[in-house]
Amino acid sequence: MxxxxxxxxxxxxxxxxxxxxxxxxxxxxxxxxxxxxxxxxxxxxxxxxxxxxxxxxxxxxxxxxxxxxxxxxxxxxxxxERYHNQLPVAGLLGVTLCTEVLLLLIQSRTAPAVPRGSAEAAAETGNTEMIGEALYSTYLFPFEVASLILLVAMIGAIILAKKDIIETTE
Amino acid sequence: MTVPLSYYLVLSGFVFLTGVVGVLIRRNIIVILLSVELMLNATNINFVAFSEYFHQVAGQVFVFFALTVAAAEVAVGLAIIIALHRTNSSIYIDELNLLKR
Known part of the structure; x- marks a missing residue:
């Protein structure tokens, strides 16, 4: 299933x-x-x-x-109407890397199975609860940095996309 | 019974490769950004698959950060595209050869 x-x-x-x-x-x-x-x-x-x-x-x-x-x-x-002129290079790269992935798949048949952890712990507490606890305790600082990234992106997008913001300030 | 981890890795590898090829062969900058989204989604699939198989919630937390970066990338990237379209009235990357001329 x-x-x-x-x-x-x-x-x-x-x-x-x-x-x-x-x-x-x-x-x-x-x-x-x-x-x-x-x-x-x-x-x-x-x-x-x-x-x-x-x-x-x-x-x-x-x-x-x-x-x-x-x-x-x-x-x-x-x-x-047409693709970029890099099409042959990209095709070569794609075919090469695709064969590499397939070779890795063939090799992985013999690789040892991944040890599974205890599934009971995940079942008791909900998925959202687990993510929330990890996000607000262990990953609190990266979380705050992510908010800073969003702030920078917001200001940058406004500055870039607004047409007359530079002319009016000059 | 369960799906092996390598299947997820192959799927995400294929999607990532599609994104790489898309970045290389498309001329439209918007579609290039869509291909970058494909690559980000491929890494997210990897993160979630490993998180499930090792029972570590950290993988899913990292997907959140990848999501944040994707949102920031879209906002800034689309603003750059609009600014580009305003100055050059073209968003095809092989027509943007100002430094070559």
Whole structure:
């Protein structure tokens, strides 16, 4: 049963990620990425990360992708007629690294199985509770740094995107 | 019964490679940023899979930080694209060759 869900999600994720790169119209690329985000959220649910699945849908699909679509509509971009001239180099790189990943998969059949920890501890306390406790105790300082990153990004985006903010100050 | 960890690694490796190839072959900067999102998602899949298999919640916490970085990257990146479109009226990277001329 786990395998069925995994292969469904993995097939859709792989297919839509190829579509994101291959489709010429950026709106279609963004919509393919939306489908991929939903299936990644489904994969998180099968990995018992339910809170991250919700965050994935709310933040990625809800906020980030809407921002992308907004900019695509704002700039009224036509679809690309051709790919970049780097296509042969990129194809070579992709094929080489893909074979490397496949070789690693073949080797991993003989690798020892990963020792599983105790599943009971994870089942007693909820997923959200565990993340919250780790986030606000062990990772409190990185959490605050993350808020600083968001502040810097917010100010930077306003400065960059506002047209006359520099002319009026000069 | 359970899905082996290597399956998740191969999936995330494939998605990451797709992102790398997308960054290299696309001309539209918006699609290049979408490919960067693909790569970030591939690392997130890795983090969550390892977090499940080692029963360490730290992996899921790191996904949060990756999410924060992704949000910041999108905000600044799209602002740069809008500024670029305003000055050059083009967002195709092979037409942005001011330093070459």
């Amino acid at each position: 786990d395998h069925i869900f995994f292969f469904y999600f993995a097939a859709v994720i792989a297919g839509t990620s190829v579509l994101v790169v291959a489709l010429r119209n950026p709106v279609y690329s963004a919509l393919a990425l939306l489908i991929m985000f939903f299936h990644v959220a489904g994969l998180y649910v099968t990995l018992h990360a339910e809170f991250l699945a919700a965050v994935q849908i709310v933040v990625y699909a809800g906020a980030i992708l809407v921002l992308y679509l907004f900019v695509v509509m704002l700039l009224s971009i036509r679809s690309e």
